[in-house]
Amino acid sequence: NAGVTQTPKFRVLKTGQSMTLLCAQDMNHEYMYWYRQDPGMGLRLIHYSVGEGTTAKGEVPDGYNVSRLKKQNFLLGLESAAPSQTSVYFCASSLAVYYEQYFGPGTRLTVT
């Protein structure tokens, strides 16, 4: 099993450009999450999903959109990238809230 995978691993964007980050899991987990990690700020939840076709806002949702069309995939979109969105993005999945979250390897995004 691959677990949780993320595509791409690195990306550089110019201000105003758009992009989509893909997260895939092969563990049949219902819950999926997107976090951003910035120095000294910990892991902040952007959006999450409790099942196929559902999404919910986390702590820092502004400037991001998500979609969960298939149970195994969770997409994070940036419609108009800003330098403040420079960060490392982690995807995670779990059976439910009270179960272990399995994280992907992360995507390092730089917006210039």
Next chain:
Amino acid sequence: GENVEQHPSTLSVQEGDSAVIKCTYSDSASNYFPWYKQELGKRPQLIIDIRSNVGEKKDQRIAVTLNKTAKHFSLHITETQPEDSAVYFCAASKTGTALIFGKGTTLSVSS
């Protein structure tokens, strides 16, 4: 919403010493408290968790204690080793909500 405070932000210990990291939470309805470890350049991984119906849980050299009255929980690492050097995150959640993480503690174990 829930707010999780974590202290200290950095912690340096000598190999063999104990390390303690403390977290406080704001929502008294929170009932699930996991701890994640993130080694440099790696992804976070769960090391131990505790639910609100338990006051303490141990797994070899690590233990977590929970004080629901005071709304705080702590991670204890005994006999620290250089491979314990990492960033540790606490988190909290309640029924129907996602985890909220603390800002992390960088633990350095010197030999």
